[in-house]
Amino acid sequence: MGLENPSASSLTTEMCQFTILKGAAPVLAPRLGRLVLAGRKPISTPHFVPLTSRGTVAHLSHDVMRDQTSIASLYCGLEDFIEKDGPAVYKVPCTAQESPLRKFICMPDEITLVLGPRRAPPVPCPVPSTNNSVSILTSVGFRQLPASEWVDAVQKLRPDIVVGMADLATGTAAPGVKRRGKMVDRTHAYTRDATERLQRESSSPTATTTTTTTYFAPVLPLENTEQTIYLADLESELRPAIAGLALYESASLGVLPPALGDLPRLVFSEPATPHEVLRDISLGADLLTLPFVGALSDAGIALDFVFPSPSSSSASPSTSSTSLPLARDLWSDTYTTDVSPLSESCNCYTCRNHHRAYLHHLLAAKEMLAWTLLQIHNHAVVDAFFAAVRASIERETFESDIHSFARMYEPDFPDKTGQGPRYFSFHSSSSSSSSSFDISDYAGTKSSPQAQTRRNATQKRTVV
Amino acid sequence: MSTAPSTRKRMPSALTFELHAKCSTTKARASTLTLPHGAVPLPIFMPVATQASLKGLTPDQLKQTGCMLCLNNTYHLGLKPGQAVLDEVGGAHKLQGWDRNILTDSGGFQMVSLLKLAKVTEEGVRFLSPHDGTPMLLTPEHSISLQNSIGSDIIMQLDDVIATTSPDHARIEEATERSVRWLDRCIDAHKYPERQNLFCIIQGGLDLELRRKCCEEMVARDTPGIAIGGLSGGEAKEQFCQVVDTCTGLLPEEKPRYVMGVGYPEDLIVATALGADMFDCVWPTRTARFGNAVTAAGSLNLRQASFADDFGPIEEGCTCASCRPREQGGLGITRAYIHHVTAKETVGAHLLTIHNVHYLLTLMGSARQAILEDRFPAFLRKFFNDLYGGDSSKFPTWAVGALRGVGVDLLSS
Numbered sequence: 001m002g003l004e005n006p007s008a009s010s011l012t013t014e015m016c017q018f019t020i021l022k023g024a025a026p027v028l029a030p031r032l033g034r035l036v037l038a039g040r041k042p043i044s045t046p047h048f049v050p051l052t053s054r055g056t057v058a059h060l061s062h063d064v065m066r067d068q069t070s071i072a073s074l075y076c077g078l079e080d081f082i083e084k085d086g087p088a089v090y091k092v093p094c095t096a097q098e099s100p101l102r103k104f105i106c107m108p109d110e111i112t113l114v115l116g117p118r119r120a121p122p123v124p125c126p127v128p129s130t131n132n133s134v135s136i137l138t139s140v141g142f143r144q145l146p147a148s149e150w151v152d153a154v155q156k157l158r159p160d161i162v163v164g165m166a167d168l169a170t171g172t173a174a175p176g177v178k179r180r181g182k183m184v185d186r187t188h189a190y191t192r193d194a195t196e197r198l199q200r201e202s203s204s205p206t207a208t209t210t211t212t213t214t215y216f217a218p219v220l221p222l223e224n225t226e227q228t229i230y231l232a233d234l235e236s237e238l239r240p241a242i243a244g245l246a247l248y249e250s251a252s253l254g255v256l257p258p259a260l261g262d263l264p265r266l267v268f269s270e271p272a273t274p275h276e277v278l279r280d281i282s283l284g285a286d287l288l289t290l291p292f293v294g295a296l297s298d299a300g301i302a303l304d305f306v307f308p309s310p311s312s313s314s315a316s317p318s319t320s321s322t323s324l325p326l327a328r329d330l331w332s333d334t335y336t337t338d339v340s341p342l343s344e345s346c347n348c349y350t351c352r353n354h355h356r357a358y359l360h361h362l363l364a365a366k367e368m369l370a371w372t373l374l375q376i377h378n379h380a381v382v383d384a385f386f387a388a389v390r391a392s393i394e395r396e397t398f399e400s401d402i403h404s405f406a407r408m409y410e411p412d413f414p415d416k417t418g419q420g421p422r423y424f425s426f427h428s429s430s431s432s433s434s435s436s437f438d439i440s441d442y443a444g445t446k447s448s449p450q451a452q453t454r455r456n457a458t459q460k461r462t463v464v
Numbered sequence: 465m466s467t468a469p470s471t472r473k474r475m476p477s478a479l480t481f482e483l484h485a486k487c488s489t490t491k492a493r494a495s496t497l498t499l500p501h502g503a504v505p506l507p508i509f510m511p512v513a514t515q516a517s518l519k520g521l522t523p524d525q526l527k528q529t530g531c532m533l534c535l536n537n538t539y540h541l542g543l544k545p546g547q548a549v550l551d552e553v554g555g556a557h558k559l560q561g562w563d564r565n566i567l568t569d570s571g572g573f574q575m576v577s578l579l580k581l582a583k584v585t586e587e588g589v590r591f592l593s594p595h596d597g598t599p600m601l602l603t604p605e606h607s608i609s610l611q612n613s614i615g616s617d618i619i620m621q622l623d624d625v626i627a628t629t630s631p632d633h634a635r636i637e638e639a640t641e642r643s644v645r646w647l648d649r650c651i652d653a654h655k656y657p658e659r660q661n662l663f664c665i666i667q668g669g670l671d672l673e674l675r676r677k678c679c680e681e682m683v684a685r686d687t688p689g690i691a692i693g694g695l696s697g698g699e700a701k702e703q704f705c706q707v708v709d710t711c712t713g714l715l716p717e718e719k720p721r722y723v724m725g726v727g728y729p730e731d732l733i734v735a736t737a738l739g740a741d742m743f744d745c746v747w748p749t750r751t752a753r754f755g756n757a758v759t760a761a762g763s764l765n766l767r768q769a770s771f772a773d774d775f776g777p778i779e780e781g782c783t784c785a786s787c788r789p790r791e792q793g794g795l796g797i798t799r800a801y802i803h804h805v806t807a808k809e810t811v812g813a814h815l816l817t818i819h820n821v822h823y824l825l826t827l828m829g830s831a832r833q834a835i836l837e838d839r840f841p842a843f844l845r846k847f848f849n850d851l852y853g854g855d856s857s858k859f860p861t862w863a864v865g866a867l868r869g870v871g872v873d874l875l876s877s
């Protein structure tokens with residue numbers, strides 16, 4: 001692969017340092033990096049940023065996250081916090097150095113907090129964005145988030161990384177030419193105004209606090225030719241104000257100008273499988289968000305893959321004609337009395353202390369602990385996967401390892417068969433079902449615990 | 465009523481009960497109950513992990529609340545995962561990865577309360593399968609067999625449960641006598657008395673004479689522990705206290721006493737003063753789901769708008785993992801954050817469950833310490849003062865009356 005020269009490039013702003021440790025080319029090549037944010041645990045890239053719902057990784061209470069996972073960064077959507085007038089998140093008593101967002105969600109200092117206007121993945125909104133606002137969905141319904149309010153929020157909440165506002169046209173059919181032009185113009189304007197304000201107000205002598213936020217500028221999920229002017233501006237005039245890029249599809253990794261190659265790339269491409277994650281990494285993704293992790297936990301499915309292949313003990317290479325499943329559906333009756341760990345190769349809290357039979361029981365009994373234990377395990381499997389990917393890039397065997405992995409494992413996850421906890425959360429937590437979300441669904445689940453109790457009460461019990 | 469005690473087989477015990485102190489005023493006791501999976505300080509609150517899991521908490525989180533003994537429900541585990549799975553997996557401890565103690569009920573109460581069509585005969589409880597509607601029968605032998613498969617450290621006899629508020633006195637009498645006959649069948653059916661402790665359940669409704677007779681019959685059976693059943697069924701609190709007081713007066717001192725299904729903090733504290741040692745209730749964990757925090761000052765519904773901007777801990781000074789500040793190794797969870805996630809994220813329920821279970825365990829621990837130091841009457845006064853904001857006119861009359869009966873007048877300063 002011809003990777004060489006550590007610290008080929010090092011991008012430093014006051015608060016954020018991204019060092020590329022290994023990479024063959026500025027764009028369209030896998031690379032190893034290290035993201036250091038002041039006061040936070042450094043993050044080795046490629047890595048994934050776990051997703052939150054209302055400030056928490058679904059089903060993982062703060063002690064479980066701290067003690068039983070190695071989660072070091074979190075993605076939050078502002079729309080999860082601003083359903084009321086005068087939201088509480090803005091009222092947290094803080095010192096000048098503290099982040100009100102961090103204090104509000106009660107997260108420790110070492111966790112890197114990434115904030116975007118919307119959750120990931122976002123629920124499509126029926127109303128399009130405007131020249132100075134985007135549509136969002138809070139727990140009380142849809143509304144517009146003005147770009148100025150967004151910048152206010154960033155200044156108040158002081159996340160470590162801010163994902164800039166973009167007009168993404170979610171949910172609508174493929175946008176037409178006119179719509180695409182608007183997306184670019186608006187996103188360009190949001191970015192220019194936000195970075196200008198953040199720069200000006202942090203350097204103003206009257207500023208009470210220094211801006212500690214690192215701005216990741218959005219790159220639109222469009223052709224390079226459609227956003228040429230915007231990208232050129234990112235390269236030149238806006239360049240000093242941005243510290244990273246936010247991408248919304250794999251193809252965007254191919255539209256980046258090499259001049260922006262030293263910036264860390266956070267990718268929201270919603271990969272459906274680890275194969276697609278590998279594709280994005282091979283194209284130069286540094287940080288990824290993976291909605292499938294939580295969605296599979298909710299569905300009762302435990303990940304079971306190792307990169308590039310499980311240790312020779314469990315799978316003999318001679319059986320290469322049949323590929324291994326990427327995950328197992330613990331709703332299946334085959335696990336009723338199976339006391340082996342969720343995955344033979346996993347050493348997470350769940351696998352050390354529990355077995356498939358218990359998970360199967362918890363799912364059948366609709367016990368919340370099922371989702372907690374699955375979240376611990378699924379995050380651990382993905383964490384180990386990324387560590388192995390980094391080792392592979394380091395070894396310079398990444399390309400061949402991707403092929404081994406593709407041969408070793410099935411192309412897709414098993415189909416979902418069981419019911420998840422969807423009715424508990426007003427936001428659909430799985431990407432696959434987000435398209436079926438509608439407001440009536442939300443209205444029906446507003447009083448969710450009672451609704452859940454009612455539902456449980458009316459559900460037919462099954463005797464095993 | 466039944467076989468003469470002399471003809472019954474001698475019952476082994478898999479526990480030791482060490483009585484450390486008795487309150488010099490009330491009937492409260494401090495003791496240690498050592499079960500196959502460790503020592504349990506009494507008096508104790510036992511959280512209810514109905515289906516082999518406590519409302520989303522991992523076994524380690526439950527341990528961190530200080531819990532040494534929790535409940536599983538036989539009726540639920542009999543349905544899911546079922547006896548065959550329990551046998552194959554090796555019991556409930558192995559199923560749920562819990563290496564401390566478990567107590568199971570007999571399944572009878574759940575059946576009668578959850579299934580409208582359950583009918584009690586001398587043979588057992590007849591009911592229609594919730595699965596396919598076929599007629600089924602839960603006998604004392606079957607209940608014990610299920611609990612033997614579960615492997616719980618304390619198992620309960622099947623009893624003939626009817627509402628204490630039932631007006632049918634003949635039926636109450638029949639149920640009481642039948643419970644004694646069923647106890648004998650349970651003793652005979654119990655396969656592992658050397659590692660599982662069978663508790664009898666005193667019945668008799670609100671009829672104190674019946675309760676006395678039942679105590680006498682059951683104490684003669686010499687089970688390792690004794691439960692007072694048939695309460696928490698909507699009877700007046702005064703009557704509840706009378707029954708507990710009457711029974712504890714007749715029970716041997718050297719055995720643990722368990723009052724079933726009782727769980728508001730003031731009920732626990734008053735029953736402790738009346739000489740009971742063990743309590744269980746689903747309320748503290750169930751109420752967490754709806755955003756209710758149990759505190760010394762009463763129950764707070766954190767879903768109320770007034771808590772949206774309250775950045776204090778769930779309860780000031782609480783040492784649970786949720787409330788403890790981060791500098792002290794805790795999570796520093798605020799009321800505002802619970803308000804933000806309650807009823808929207810399962811995490812809200814988990815964080816409050818940690819607090820609520822910890823609160824009740826700590827409350828009983830403080831009561832125990834007060835008994836050991838013979839200052840339990842002062843503890844009672846402080847408890848009721850804190851709960852009602854120092855306003856003694858709000859103290860419930862049943863509690864004032866019951867405590868007066870054991871020598872503590874809450875209203876005299």
Ligand SMILES: [Zn+2]
Binds near residue numbers: 351
């Ligand atoms: Zn695992």
Ligand SMILES: [Zn+2]
Binds near residue numbers: 779782783785786
């Ligand atoms: Zn607490």
